[in-house]
Amino acid sequence: MVFVSECKSTQRSDAAATVACIKITIFLTIFSAIPLATCFSRSIITGHSCHDLPLTLRQKTTLQGWVQDNDGEWQWQEDDAPYPSSVATSTITATATPTLPSGSFRPKQSLGQNYLRDGNTVAKIVRAFVKDATETLARRNDGGDSKLEGSTQQTQRPLRAIELGPGAGALTDVLIPTIGITNLQCIEIDGRSVELLSDKHPELTIRHQDVLQVDYPSLAKQPFNNNDAGGPLSIIGNLPYYITSQILFALADASHTDSIRSATVTMQWEVGRRIIAPPSCKDYGILTVVFQLYADCSIHFKIPPTVFYPKPKVDSALLGLHFVGPEKLRRRLVGVRPEDLRNVVTSVFQKRRKTVRNGIRKLAMKVLGDEERVKLFLDSEPLPLPEVVKMDRDDGDAFALGQELPRDWASKRPEELTPGQFIEITRMLYGADEDWETCPLRNKVWRKLNHGSNSN
Numbered sequence: 351m352v353f354v355s356e357c358k359s360t361q362r363s364d365a366a367a368t369v370a371c372i373k374i375t376i377f378l379t380i381f382s383a384i385p386l387a388t389c390f391s392r393s394i395i396t397g398h399s400c401h402d403l404p405l406t407l408r409q410k411t412t413l414q415g416w417v418q419d420n421d422g423e424w425q426w427q428e429d430d431a432p433y434p435s436s437v438a439t440s441t442i443t444a445t446a447t448p449t450l451p452s453g454s455f456r457p458k459q460s461l462g463q464n465y466l467r468d469g470n471t472v473a474k475i476v477r478a479f480v481k482d483a484t485e486t487l488a489r490r491n492d493g494g495d496s497k498l499e500g501s502t503q504q505t506q507r508p509l510r511a512i513e514l515g516p517g518a519g520a521l522t523d524v525l526i527p528t529i530g531i532t533n534l535q536c537i538e539i540d541g542r543s544v545e546l547l548s549d550k551h552p553e554l555t556i557r558h559q560d561v562l563q564v565d566y567p568s569l570a571k572q573p574f575n576n577n578d579a580g581g582p583l584s585i586i587g588n589l590p591y592y593i594t595s596q597i598l599f600a601l602a603d604a605s606h607t608d609s610i611r612s613a614t615v616t617m618q619w620e621v622g623r624r625i626i627a628p629p630s631c632k633d634y635g636i637l638t639v640v641f642q643l644y645a646d647c648s649i650h651f652k653i654p655p656t657v658f659y660p661k662p663k664v665d666s667a668l669l670g671l672h673f674v675g676p677e678k679l680r681r682r683l684v685g686v687r688p689e690d691l692r693n694v695v696t697s698v699f700q701k702r703r704k705t706v707r708n709g710i711r712k713l714a715m716k717v718l719g720d721e722e723r724v725k726l727f728l729d730s731e732p733l734p735l736p737e738v739v740k741m742d743r744d745d746g747d748a749f750a751l752g753q754e755l756p757r758d759w760a761s762k763r764p765e766e767l768t769p770g771q772f773i774e775i776t777r778m779l780y781g782a783d784e785d786w787e788t789c790p791l792r793n794k795v796w797r798k799l800n801h802g803s804n805s806n
């Protein structure tokens with residue numbers, strides 16, 4: 351358009367010049383549309399977002415990653431896209447589900463408050479939650495009557511649900527008649543929501559608390575009602591996206607004690623893609639390695655911005671995470687300590703464009719102490735697989751099938767290695783507990799040290 355108006359401003363009467371001008375305009379229009387069209391068609395075919403577009407053509411996001419603080423402790427730096435400003439209230443119809451109390455209840459962007467306003471989506475999320483929670487119990491083959499690690503209590507009920515961030519109760523209102531009010535507890539930081547929900551559902555237990563400070567193992571031991579003796583929890587939540595990764599890492603840690611069995615949670619679409627990414631994909635990273643090791647993960651469905659108030663600029667996903675639990679996790683880790691694995695994956699993914707050799711060198715120096723030993727480690731052949739992994743591999747277990755390291759493992763890029771292969775690298779660098787069946791799984795490995803209770 352700019353080009354056309356410039357052409358007009360010359361006011362040339364020469365017809366040939368005008369025709370040339372129009373041709374150039376058409377050419378430029380087509381030319382500038384090619385990258386967008388390519389990206390659009392590729393995203394339809396592959397489902398991938400257009401990460402490789404220049405920043406001018408896509409939304410700018412903050413960078414993610416692990417950063418080491420002054421104490422040498424790794425901290426996860428959130429990468430979730432900043433929340434866009436609220437859409438004008440006038441564009442939201444009065445029939446939205448649920449309605450927020452008029453006047454006083456303005457969504458707080460700082461708390462990631464994007465409320466569900468579509469009854470169908472609410473119903474789909476609750477259905478997916480019930481499916482995840484019951485399937486996980488069935489997968490473990492124990493009908494839910496298992497003991498929590500470190501507890502003598504038996505669970506009586508298969509479903510004890512925790513809703514994270516209930517807000518004005520869009521999900522809560524449907525969960526209560528579905529699973530029963532005494533089988534549900536909510537955790538919410540916003541006092542306005544706590545008051546609103548307490549008025550609406552006086553019998554509901556709502557914990558006025560920061561979700562990042564929840565001590566899941568002790569929550570799992572507490573009975574929810576008179577017929578309950580405590581037991582594993584099933585999580586549901588339309589999460590506040592600004593702390594998605596931190597919430598998920600806390601759940602992974604809680605699965606060490608079998609305190610959490612399943613999680614059915616919304617998240618930014620791109621974060622969901624990272625969790626389910628296959629190796630050699632640009633979405634593959636720390637979240638992938640951790641959650642494909644700790645859980646069976648799937649995306650239930652994509653959620654458009656239009657079902658939220660205010661509308662976020664990003665698409666969302668509903669994910670189902672079925673935690674494998676301490677027994678299977680120990681079998682997969684074969685004596686490797688999760689904290690050692692964390693050090694390895696955070697080191698190499700900090701330098702994801704470099705080879706594993708370059709990404710792990712500094713950590714190897716810290717662990718092994720001298721250059722010679724580091725060189726030996728980096729040049730060494732993979733260890734023979736532990737017997738239990740061979741057995742699982744022979745049984746066709748998908749995780750074990752991907753565990754063997756290639757001989758040139760050190761010259762691979764981090765995203766080319768499977769979660770099982772990261773376990774093998776960690777075993778080579780740190781060694782592993784011989785008695786893998788009882789190897790300790792600490793309370794805090796993936797979550798931040800200042801989150802949750804101080805026990806470890």
Ligand SMILES: C[S@@+](CC[C@H](N)C(=O)[O-])C[C@H]1O[C@@H](n2cnc3c(N)ncnc32)[C@H](O)[C@@H]1O
Nearest residue numbers: 464465466515516517520539540560561588590
């Ligand atoms: C995306 S909204 C979901 C609200 C409601 N469940 C819905 O779907 O309409 C996220 C909710 O999490 C709450 N929240 C945000 N940060 C929190 C935190 N650190 N601890 C507990 N709740 C938090 C917000 O106040 C809000 O109610």
